[in-house]
Amino acid sequence: MSLSESLRSVTSGSYSVSRLGEALAKQSRSVRWSFGAICILALYLLPWWPSVPVLGWIVETPGTSFPSVLTDQVVIFVLVALGLNVVVGLAGLLDLGYVGFYAVGAYTVAILSSQHANLPWLLCMPIAVLVSMIAGVILGTPTLRLRGDYLAIVTLGFGEIIRITANNVEWLGDSRGISNIATPPSIGPLKFTVLDAKPYYFLGFTTILIVIFLLRRLENSRVGRSWNAIREDEDAAELMGVDTFKFKLWAFAIGAAIGGLAGSLYAGKVQFINPNNFPLQLSILFLAAVVLGGAGNMWGAVVGGALVAWMPERFRGFADKRVFVFGVALVLVMVFRPQGLIPRKIRKERWLESWKPSTEADLGGKE
């Protein structure tokens, strides 16, 4: 399959994903739920996809174990894209240093479970999420009062500061990094060892599902509405009573927390981290995942994250040209689908169809 062919199939695939979504929206609740359940089941079985005929040939990652591509790359990128999408896609804040929060999460687990203490992973993980969130608040409090480009520059600096600090501070393991990081505890037959990546995948995928569930709640609430309003017109939003600073800070903190969560999963999987795991380039790739998938659309973030993580492994056959091939693929997708593979949608207010005026039209609610 030539590159342009595969690209066309990717973009037309995303058209049909959008159309599939529309078709599904028309179906009854039970049809939608069963479809969702089948998809989730199929995705839980993802580690075995390479042994399915045809499908296996498409998804396989020559030269790298497919399950560990899933755990070390795909799960991480999908989570990170979901978190960054809150910041960039929903609230409209350009964050170029997102890798910093990812690093904070990973380092928190590393320090607490290996370098300076022996806490179990299960305890380190929530602490890592909290610490990343606090890092987000600390970085956001002074910078979110500024508008536009300042934020991009300050966050860019933040990502680098975290990496350089880790590289130079002995307490953080300096350039040698931290090894022997704790793994998640076994759950019944699921043993988290270096021998088998699959349990990590199940854990990671479950985490993604939970994050999606929670983010959907936020999107369908006053919080999500405020983020949208801020992105569309920050001044108008504030003049309509939106506490813009508070909601921008929330977006930043939630994004940071999800980034930290991804970092803690990564640390628990690879068990050894060093500053080179957190280069500036990763921030750019994270952003590319969100933009490629479709900023502002959670499903876009999922697809974008998965593709950006998986494509370089799929094209390993191109050897040292694979980054170039990957870059060209990104550019072409953006040319053909500038809004991303699954663009942001105008909200469908399902309740509108059944809405009945409760009383004679008056201004209601005015005391």
Added chain:
Amino acid sequence: MSDNLLELDHVTMKFGGVTALDDVTFAIRRGEILGLIGPNGAGKTTCFNVVTGVYAATSGGVHFDGTSLAGLKRFQITKRGIARTFQNIRLFPDMTAVENVMVGADANHRTSVGGALLGLPRHHREEAEGRNTAMELLTFMGIADRAGDAARNLPYGYQRRLEIARALATKPQLLCLDEPAAGFTPAEKVELMDLIRKIRAQGYTVLLIEHDMSLVMGVTDRIVVLDFGKVIATGTPSEVQDNPAVVAAYLGVPDDDA
């Protein structure tokens, strides 16, 4: 409680060398429709911007409902009860009409991240309240048929009305309308003025900027005339209409004391 809902007290607003408002003092009484008129660049919009906290006045103060608005953030001023529309429409273009209005209704809500994540009863109650308020207001403004359309896809007249609906959703005491009928045909203008009278009848106080003199005459209780940032006349429509300074300002003739 004083009769005045809003008082501008010797407000001066300078932009570098430009004095957009020069020692402006006037008040809006509860329940009235006050017209703010004046030629292009007179400082009408700047007046709105100072009142709603977009700009901090160079000197002077604004008092609302008896308390000073100095130092309040824009969203706090809105929550105190001042809502506005914009001369150049500023809706949330990619959000539906009903969502635009719900953003306004959210000014009275308190659900934040915790409440939304846990799906607390208050979240559900406020969502339902927001939907009802939004649909009632869209119906009142006569645009409910396009409630589910993105704001940017609405016809111009709908967009102007949607801005008013969004402002009303914040449940303001004072509604500030910046040329709400700009670009309307005469028939549409008359219709809108009827609507503004109805809004007042619901108990709102309205501050109305309008270019069209004849239109303001029919709908307002009192009128304040600005020219080059100064208040040159205040009074009932008929008083203002006969005021030589106003006639001069509108016709561009230098007045007697110039």
